[in-house]
Amino acid sequence: MTDVKIKIQGLYKIFGNSPIAQLEKIQGGITKQQLLENHNHVLGLDNISLDMYDQKIQVIMGLSGSGKSTLIRHINRLIEPTAGKLLVDGEDVLTFPPEKLREFRRKRASMVFQKFGLLPHKTVIENAMYGLLIQGTDEKDAQSHAQRWLDRVGLTGFENKYPAQLSGGMQQRVGLARALATDADILLMDEAFSALDPLIRTDMQNVLLELQNELNKTIVFITHDLDEALKIGDSIAILRDGALVQCGDAQEIILSPADDYVKDFIKDINRAKVIRLSSLDTEEVYADAPVLPAALTIEDAFKELTKHGSNVANIQLEGTVQGSISIQNMVRAIA
Amino acid sequence: MFGIDWTKVDWQQPPVLARQELRDLKKGIDGSFREFSRTNGEWLEALFEPLLFFLKWFQDLLIATPWPLMLAMVLGAVTAFLFIGYLDMWEDTMATLAIVSIATALCILIGIPIGILMARNSKVEKSILPILDIMQTIPSFVYLIPVVMLLGIGKVPGLIAVMIYAMPPIVRLTNLGIRLVDKDTLEAADAFGADPQQKLFEVQIPLALPNIFAGVNQTIMMALSMVVIAAMIGVPGLGVPVLRAVSNQYLALGLMNGLAIVAIAIIFDRVSQSYGNRLQKHRGGGTND
Numbered sequence: 314m315t316d317v318k319i320k321i322q323g324l325y326k327i328f329g330n331s332p333i334a335q336l337e338k339i340q341g342g343i344t345k346q347q348l349l350e351n352h353n354h355v356l357g358l359d360n361i362s363l364d365m366y367d368q369k370i371q372v373i374m375g376l377s378g379s380g381k382s383t384l385i386r387h388i389n390r391l392i393e394p395t396a397g398k399l400l401v402d403g404e405d406v407l408t409f410p411p412e413k414l415r416e417f418r419r420k421r422a423s424m425v426f427q428k429f430g431l432l433p434h435k436t437v438i439e440n441a442m443y444g445l446l447i448q449g450t451d452e453k454d455a456q457s458h459a460q461r462w463l464d465r466v467g468l469t470g471f472e473n474k475y476p477a478q479l480s481g482g483m484q485q486r487v488g489l490a491r492a493l494a495t496d497a498d499i500l501l502m503d504e505a506f507s508a509l510d511p512l513i514r515t516d517m518q519n520v521l522l523e524l525q526n527e528l529n530k531t532i533v534f535i536t537h538d539l540d541e542a543l544k545i546g547d548s549i550a551i552l553r554d555g556a557l558v559q560c561g562d563a564q565e566i567i568l569s570p571a572d573d574y575v576k577d578f579i580k581d582i583n584r585a586k587v588i589r590l591s592s593l594d595t596e597e598v599y600a601d602a603p604v605l606p607a608a609l610t611i612e613d614a615f616k617e618l619t620k621h622g623s624n625v626a627n628i629q630l631e632g633t634v635q636g637s638i639s640i641q642n643m644v645r646a647i648a
Numbered sequence: 649m650f651g652i653d654w655t656k657v658d659w660q661q662p663p664v665l666a667r668q669e670l671r672d673l674k675k676g677i678d679g680s681f682r683e684f685s686r687t688n689g690e691w692l693e694a695l696f697e698p699l700l701f702f703l704k705w706f707q708d709l710l711i712a713t714p715w716p717l718m719l720a721m722v723l724g725a726v727t728a729f730l731f732i733g734y735l736d737m738w739e740d741t742m743a744t745l746a747i748v749s750i751a752t753a754l755c756i757l758i759g760i761p762i763g764i765l766m767a768r769n770s771k772v773e774k775s776i777l778p779i780l781d782i783m784q785t786i787p788s789f790v791y792l793i794p795v796v797m798l799l800g801i802g803k804v805p806g807l808i809a810v811m812i813y814a815m816p817p818i819v820r821l822t823n824l825g826i827r828l829v830d831k832d833t834l835e836a837a838d839a840f841g842a843d844p845q846q847k848l849f850e851v852q853i854p855l856a857l858p859n860i861f862a863g864v865n866q867t868i869m870m871a872l873s874m875v876v877i878a879a880m881i882g883v884p885g886l887g888v889p890v891l892r893a894v895s896n897q898y899l900a901l902g903l904m905n906g907l908a909i910v911a912i913a914i915i916f917d918r919v920s921q922s923y924g925n926r927l928q929k930h931r932g933g934g935t936n937d
Contacts, residue, residue, distance in 0.1 A: 389839055418841030430836030432855045444840045495840070 318499070318531040319365040319388060324397030326555075327385055329354030332395045345554050357383045358394070359556040365548075368529040374536055374544030374578075380555035381535045385503050388533060389422045390414055396540045401499070419448045423492035423531055427504035429484045431476040437487050438463065438472040444495035455494075462490040464518060484511035486520075493524070500532045507536065519544055535577045543567075551575055583585040583613040591627050592627050594645055595636025602637055606630075611643050696804045702801055707746035707800040711739065737886065737908050744875050744885035744912065747803070751810040751871045757862060759815050762862075763822025764848070773823060780816040787811055788877050796881050801866045806883030810874045817866035825859025826852045853908060861920065867915045887910075 327335050327348075335354045340599050343358040356409035358380050364369040375381045386392040387399055390406055399406045401421070409417060423444060431440050441459035442452075450458070463472060466486040485505060494501055501520075506514045517629050522545060525532065536542050542549050543563045551574075552561040570576045591607035603621040604616055607630040618626055625639045685692075732741050766773040794810055799805040829852050837851045843904070853860075878889025886905045893902030 339683075355740070391835060391838060401923060415841040415843060418839060420841075424838055426834045426838040428838075430832050432833060432851060433837075447840050447842050447846060491840075529782075555782075 316348060316367045317364045318367040319533070320400040321361055321387075322362045322398040322400070323366075324358050324361040324384075324387060324399060324442075326357035326380075326387070326392065327354050327395045328357050334456055336395055344376060348551070352374065355559045356555050357392075359471070360502075360553075361397070361555075363560060365446060365531060365533060365556060367531055369389075369547040370525060370532040370534055370545055372536060372542040372549045373552060374539065374542045374549055375552035376537060376630045377492050379552040379553075381552050382503055383555075384552065385501050385533055389418050389424060389501070395443055419444070419495065421497050422499040423497040424501040424503065425485070425488045425505040427493045427507055428550055428648075429481075429488045429508075431477070431484060431487055436473050436475055437468060437479070440476065440487050441490045441494055444491055448495065459490065461493050462494045463487075464495075465524070466490045469595075482509050485509060485517060489517075489520070493528075498530055500530045502532060503569075504533045504535050504537070505539070506541065513577065514541070518580055521545060537581055539642050543582065552580065558598045564592050568592060583612075585615070586610055588646055589640060590614055590626070590643075593638050593642060595628055595638055596634060598634055599637040601626045604629050604634060606633065613648055614638075614643060615640075668774040672704050673708055681797060685794075686851065689798055689800075693799055693804075694801060696808075699807060700802075700804045703746060703750050703807060706750055707743055710742045710746050728908075728915065732908050732911065735904050735908075737889075737905060738832050740886045740889065740905070740909055741886070741912065743874075744909070745812060747807060747878065747883060747885060748868065748871045748875070748912070751807055752864070752868050753801060754807075755811055755815045755818050755867045755871070759867070760785050760817035760822050760860065761869070763860075764826060764853075766819070766823040766851075767826035769770075774818070780819060784816045788874065792877070792881055801882035803883055806878040806881050809881065810871050810883075814867045817870060818860070818863040821859045821863030821866070822856065825856030825863075826890070828859065828933070829855045843902050865917060865920045869913060872909060872916070878899045 326332075326337065327339065329335060331351070332354065335348060335352055338352065339348060342624070343351075346375065348354050348356050359383060363371075367450065373381045373384060378406060383392055387394055388401070388406070397407075401417075406414070406417065432443065435443070437521060438456065438459055441463050442455040445458060446452070460472065463469065466489055468483065468490065470484050471479065471483065476487065478631035479487070481594065485508075488505070506517045509517060517542060523533075534542075534545060539648065546563065548560065548562055549566055551558045551566070551571075553574050559566060561576050566575065567579055567584055570579055588611050589607065590605060590609050590611065602623050602625040603617060604627045605617055607628050609617070610629060614626060618624070618640060624639050626640075627637050628635045662669075723922055729741075732738060762776065788809060791812055792805075795805040795808055799808070833851060833855065834847065837847050842851070875883075875885055875889050876887040879885065879891050886909050889901055889905045892898065892908075893905070
């Protein structure tokens, strides 16, 4: 396991006139509902503790109002917490004075927004250069750097258009190029693909995964779409009413949901796409069955087995064959 | 109750100050202000001296500008200006142009920074809004009196009166424009670490420009509408003949000069609007690049 990049400890956010005074009541055990009805304060985040690992994609999931957008805005302090700690590379971001906080936002954490957040009066290339110019990079360097990222996200030829002249998917590519151009090692993506239509969304997810393969950034990705979470998340945290319900990788969440809320979430999911052979029990090695890697999903295993015309697969993990799994057992696992 | 005999109260006439006392009060205010202007008028007048020079210089510039050049500058206005010239209103028109231009320029120079301050600080907004309300609602004749008492009759007091009347729209609309800038765009600027100055000049002001321009446009129109009133305190221009026409019932004279004011208003309006539109080409969508 790699190092912890972002460490969140006991983070609370209460919205209202006197949040500090209400904090004790929440810690004393009253519920979000009571806080709203009796004290007219809204509990945004309820004692969140979460480790996000270096160079991994951490997905934060939840329905609207569950506090996921609030949580991501704490990482670069667009929202100030009521209590708690937030360490990035061991430094508590919440103690940064304004100048240092700006430096942090300029160089170490960039952000992509659901509604793109582009500057409508600037052209595509000027938007992509924005973060660099704020850093103080000189115009020429910024321009060539931004151009490279625009090419990388597939926007060559659109440099001099204005955002309003582009489709949503293309606007979000500009947003992505702008965020990547600053070379920050943390990328915060707030429902970045939620406003896009399904085909373009899949397209953008692939662009992101492809880039991540090569860039290895620490990405915090907010979404309300479980399919998206399972597809891109190395680790998934599920929020409900501002509290963390479960955190783990896709397998853990599918195979052992923490409560009914999570169960409800995953009930319509295509399990064959998520569950990997490695999480199934194996039987004795079967002679003349095809050998498949343990990291394969059940869906891909089906394809392989059909190709080979076999009902059993031998599973290989780290170079050695571990045992076999029958097609019946695979079906049982996804039923 | 309260030791008052309610049957003897006059319900038609509220309690009134005795006539003598009232006269004394008014006299007192007039007297002390006259005293103030007698002792301070001179240096105040000197204080505004540069304004007079600026105004004179610009007016001379406009008059000295050869009329063909003037025409070339405002192509759409050729006919209007030819008529103005033909009907012998050229000099008055130039004088009006001068005072309106200078008043507008000064209003912009002073008004936009005030508007920005108001947008950034709600306390400043709360304290300036009532002043703007007063500036807009108080009848202009009322503040003409102290201005004339202080600075006498002439161009500078006229300019100040015009500015008092014309300043509020630019201040209000600058404030409004900046406050209406999309929160998401501002948040994005914040997230990339923009400092307050970078936010102001690269995000807030550019995005507030449509509103600021509406303000400039309104300020010009208000300044023009003050031309006749300013003529009462000795400001030269198209207002003077209009005033003469009113007092002597010269229909033709009033109409001609009134229409000349309208012509200038339309020209100013179109020029400032098309300039504002040019700054907004990103709004076009489509393929206009």
